[in-house]
Amino acid sequence: MIIEVGNVLVSMDVFTEKFCCDLNACKGECCIEGDAGAPVLFDEIADIEESTEIVWNQLSAAAQAVIDKQGVVYNDRDGDLVTSIVNGKDCVFTCYKDLNIGDETVKNCCLCALESAFREGKSTFCKPISCSLYPIREKKLSNGLIGLNYHKWAICKDAVKKGQELNLPVYKFLKEPLTRRFGEEWYKELETVGEELKEQGLI
Numbered sequence: 095m096i097i098e099v100g101n102v103l104v105s106m107d108v109f110t111e112k113f114c115c116d117l118n119a120c121k122g123e124c125c126i127e128g129d130a131g132a133p134v135l136f137d138e139i140a141d142i143e144e145s146t147e148i149v150w151n152q153l154s155a156a157a158q159a160v161i162d163k164q165g166v167v168y169n170d171r172d173g174d175l176v177t178s179i180v181n182g183k184d185c186v187f188t189c190y191k192d193l194n195i196g197d198e199t200v201k202n203c204c205l206c207a208l209e210s211a212f213r214e215g216k217s218t219f220c221k222p223i224s225c226s227l228y229p230i231r232e233k234k235l236s237n238g239l240i241g242l243n244y245h246k247w248a249i250c251k252d253a254v255k256k257g258q259e260l261n262l263p264v265y266k267f268l269k270e271p272l273t274r275r276f277g278e279e280w281y282k283e284l285e286t287v288g289e290e291l292k293e294q295g296l297i
Contacts, residue, residue: 097109097287097291098239099280099283099287100276100280100283101238101239102240102241102276103235103239103241103242104242104265104284104287105241106296107243107244108230108243108263108264108265109287109288109291109297110263111244111254111263111264112254112257112258112261112264113229113250113253113257113267114257114260114262115250115253116252116253116255116256117200117203118198119252119253120249120250121200121203122204122206123204123249124247124249124250125184125185125187125188125204125205127183130171130176130179131168131177131179131185132176132177132185132222132224132225133176133224133232134175134177134222135175135222135223135224138219138222139166139167139175141219143165145211145212145217145219146161146166146187148217149189149207149210149217152207152210153189156180157184160178160180164178166178166186177222185206187207187221188204188205188207189204189205189210191203191210193205208220208221223271223274223275226268226271227268227272228245229246229247229250229264230243230244230264230268231244231245232275244264263288265285265288266288
């Protein structure tokens, strides 16, 4: 079932599936797994390049070498713009830090250098919107609409478990990035749709 919200087609899974990232369990594995970088919008390239100067010293020597050679993005085998990667999988913006989460310290957690700089107030750009929206994947459709689908990935099993424990639907977990991507009015409409589906017993 597909729900149309504005000019966006939203998969029913976005309302029904539960999700909440659990860095204690996964330690940011999504940044270092896969065979291509994160999808990037053309309009994001300049911001990424500017932010790269800020986080340069946090990047590995291998990542710096890749960026020096091909830049911060490249075209993958499907012709899509994605972030550059190291050794065929690791995003060049990967960095490792000990992270305090509540009363626990997660050792050697894989984080995004771009997002870390943003959270520390050193940059105005957080990270590619595709990263912020995960586990939602965005796709431009031939009719000019945008499709949002829930993407299942085995490494996120702990996020699914935590989301189920908290009873947190994907669209509520991603309120901030969805609002950043589509605007406050659009997200309010999405919430209204979610409430209507709940009243109808569909979620």
